[in-house]
Amino acid sequence: MGQNAPLFYDEPLELVRGEGVWAYDAQGRAYLDCYNNVPHVGHCHPRVVEAIQKQVATLNLNTRYLHPGVVRYSEELAATVAIDDAAVMLTCTGTEANELALRLAEHHTGARGVIVSDFSYHGNSRQLAALTSCFETPEPFPDRARAIPVPDPFRDRQGRDDETLANAYAAHVEAAVASLQAAGHGVSAMLVDASFANEGLPDIVPGFLAKAVEIVRKAGGLVIFDEVQAGFGRTGRAMWSHQLHDIAPDIVTMGKPMGNGFPVAGMIAPRDMIDRFGAKANYFNTFGGNPVAAAAAQAVLDVLREESLLEQAGTVSAHVVAGLDALCEKYPAVANVRSRGMFFGLELTKPDADRTPDPAMAKRIVEGMKAEGVLMGRIGRHDNVLKLRPAMIFETEHADILLGRLDRVLGALS
Ligand SMILES: Cc1ncc(COP(=O)(O)O)c(C=O)c1O
DSSP states (O other): OOTTOOOOSSSOOOEEEEEBTEEEETTOOEEEEOSOOSSTTOBTOHHHHHHHHHHHTTOOOOSSSOOHHHHHHHHHHHTTSSOTTEEEEEESSHHHHHHHHHHHHHHHHSOOOEEEETTOOOOSSHHHHHHOOSSOOSSOOOTTEEEEOOOOHHHHOTTOOHHHHHHHHHHHHHHHHHHHHHTTOOOOEEEEOTTOTTTTOOOOOTTHHHHHHHHHHHTTOEEEEEOTTTOTTTTSSSSSGGGGGTOOOSEEEEOGGGGBTBOOEEEEEEHHHHHHHHHHHOOOOSSTTOHHHHHHHHHHHHHHHHTTHHHHHHHHHHHHHHHHHHHHHHOTTEEEEEESSSOEEEEEBOSSTTOOBOHHHHHHHHHHHHHTTEEOEEESTTSOEEEEOOOTTOOHHHHHHHHHHHHHHHHHHO
């Protein structure tokens, strides 16, 4: 696998079993999983396991045959977005979904310019690696792309009200559009995660995204919302995080939690756009949306609905945020609490006037929480934002375990 195969922790963890919100290591030690969003409805949810087992014991093959499971799933999925007469293309990974979305946008607009944030990750293909702005890649950032600054009101506010700040952020989008047009690339797409998750989960200033969408559309570009990480009801208040901002997408991509760990991802776009692209591209994906993938994904949708997990996420999220706010009051190192439903960020800084980012403290907390039996991670430009994305079945009793242990670790490190 090579010595740079990415692993978490100073001493990497070998997890061998999972159940609900718990994961177990090779020594049988239990960890409260507050990190992994892929087991979206909980590790080894019996409904998903059964659906996969049943389908894999019945039929599994490539995607060039009719199958009612994939049609039913696609119709239910398409109905979750505000795109008139939408259709679905299924893939295996979020990378493939975003790659496809960019191809579709380029084909539809005839333009090549792409806008992303300046601390983003959307996948690992040649094109998406080049567009990656949150870490170095061997491929240079393309001439035909522009990166807009991450809108982060915690750092940028400087006494400005929401509207002024939203206009300032929108001005960066205007500038990116103007620059792409001046260079002759035109605007094909803005590819953005409406939750800015990899960017550090900043609070989104009301009005900013709507303005950005308007600017891109006016220039003839499409807006692709990358919901690969933040989607499938994680916000608690909507199925997709862009829906919190009351804006209609042109294309939506999804993945990670979609099959609760079974590799399935996809893209939703207007049917006529997909039909015109398909006529030229002859796109075929051997495994993407095969009968087992569709069964896993259908089970996830069914569980979300039947167990009312969006509603639960709303209630549990409020409980977690109240607890995190209390820790923010108690410990000067915790500078800011962010949340989007079951997605939480805790910004760690030095207690100085500039609130200097403190990635070393964040790392010590992540390691300390591992020792306490809780999994979490880090995000953001300075790697100083604790990242928590527990499964949608997380309950207040689990939240209390998390908050109690976090209090202990913060206390020991402060
Ligand atoms: C926002 C976002 N988009 C796309 C991807 C790529 O998904 P995948 O790893 O399934 O290719 C990721 C993965 O981390 C992601 O966080």
